[in-house]
Amino acid sequence: MSAVFEQIFQVGFLAAIVRIATPLAFATLGEMFSERAGVLNLGIEGIMLLSAMAGFTATSLSGSLWLGVLVAVLVGAAMGALHALFTVALGLSQHVCGIGVTLFSSGLAYFLYRLIFGQQSVPPSIDGFKPVPIPLLSGMPVLGPAVFNQFTLVYLAIMAVPLAAFVLYRTPWGLSVRMVGENPRAADSAGVSVIATRFQAVILGGALMGLAGAFLTMAQFNAFTFGVVSGRGWVAIALVVFGRWDPWRSAGAALLFAFVDALQLRMQASGLGHIPYEAFLMLPFIFTIVAMAFMSRNAVAPSALLKPFRREER
């Protein structure tokens, strides 16, 4: 047993957890902002894929990694704006629109990728982000190599969590977001524009989903494949619920899932396959469904989630 333990928890395991958690943290924070404003964004899976493709393509054509990140973020924000146009401005049903956005953006990602790169036997790759060790801190035992010798995008994700919490809980805009998600009628009476605030939150959410996509193709895999997102968007939907719509808890949930995922990868690699690895991949979904059954009693979901707001209808 201890041999198994050592094989799994060797150096690099913690670093792997941090790396796997990064795109999930971006995506989860993005979905959280959207949902806190009262808009469920099931477009996340497709938005991540399209951003991943767009960022990869921009970098591949221009040679600039940061230009790729910028393009991915802009594409994510644009798709967020599209979802907001349908669900906030037009008040259409959020879940069906979200599926529509996912189908549309993944279709577009496949189409454009095939158009630009053709059908190649070996998928084209880019020279992706390299780890940037932080002076002094990276010399620390354990935490040094795991946390402070990572990609710049990882540091960005680590900073994004307290920043998101600050924005949501300590700024007037964050208050507006929470108000339009809980009680849009009251927010409207208090002079907060429900439509504008929801638009902003969903667009910010889309931009964060874009960052998640960029990380996948530009730091983690350095190539775009059709399965590059492979359900990570749905995982983020689960993590937001599991993290009770709170930035800290959602990030914690992302770390927890990353731990399970890293463990599963290690067990697969070391051939200790007594338990099928799929069992681990299932866990976040099962946990979330079970957690939802327990949570619903103290209703922590934003009250106005899934409810469109039309000012004239009272």
Added chain:
Amino acid sequence: MFRLEARTSTPAWFNLVLPLIAIAATLVLCSGLIAIAGAGVIEAYGVMLSASLGDSYAITETLVRAAPMIFTGLAVAIAFRAKFWNIGAEGQLLAGAVASCFVGEIPMPGTLAMLLMAIVGAAAGAVVALVPATLRVKFKVDDVVSSLLLNSVIYYALMALIEGPWKDTFSGYPISPPIEDSANLPVLIEGTRLHLGVVVALIAAPLCWFLIARTTLGFRIRVTGENPEAARFGGINVQRVLLSTALLSGALAGLAGVGEVGGVHFQVMSDISPGYGYSGIVVAMLARLNPLGVVPAAIFLAAVMTGAEAMSRATGVPAFLSDVIQGTALLAMLVALLFTAYRIRRVGAQT
């Protein structure tokens, strides 16, 4: 100035015209992509049409492709009628496929095998759909998210089976062993893939229409969806109606999986469904949740999918255009639906 104004009633011809407008808008929007790909728009759509509906063989291929989407479309349409937000048709289809494949591998007389496959497959889909419905009824859990997340659970369960204990020992690939030859659904026209399941799908649609429009359960489903308060006052057990709807919806989605195993693939693999469960949402919305409309809507999507491959070979436009068309059609239809609830009124400037 123009203003959106709430409608009190919707003219009946809207049901027919709106999907057509949505589809026309979709084809116009997507022609931009064909142009970007450097092909002629008319030519590309022409190849698409002739390769999917141009001759009798093409039509049978399109129908084979349409069958699973008729089932998932019906599953979604019936669920949405009761406002049971079943986004889980994909998982229910996979469950139906796995369960029916298990049965099909047991040697037994052909007719019995097919019957049992259908029953067990439908039951498996129904059980999966019952989970989000029960969670909603008992624990007030949001069915959108729970049914969506179950898709991933079922998918990974399927993968665990075909990469583990159920792996085909003969080929060594991560696919299940094939079902017995006698359990294959009979091919109806020699030289094509048109199997019995397609006919069952085509019959299921009017049956579902009858159920929704003419039976007591159908009435309860409609009232529960339109006005649960009124339903409750009228003595309808809304929770029970939701559970029955879920069973029905899941069973239909499960049958989609049965058809794919029994009539098309004869085994289970990881990509047995290229998202037919999600396509079912597109189909149901295009059909305006009317079971009779599900058939033409599914045939349209199927034609786009079959046609796209031929179009790609002929013009070099990536076949993924069909995925874009699918997503665009759903979004266009949603926008078109606005006109059932609102009308655009000209508002005088002097007001």
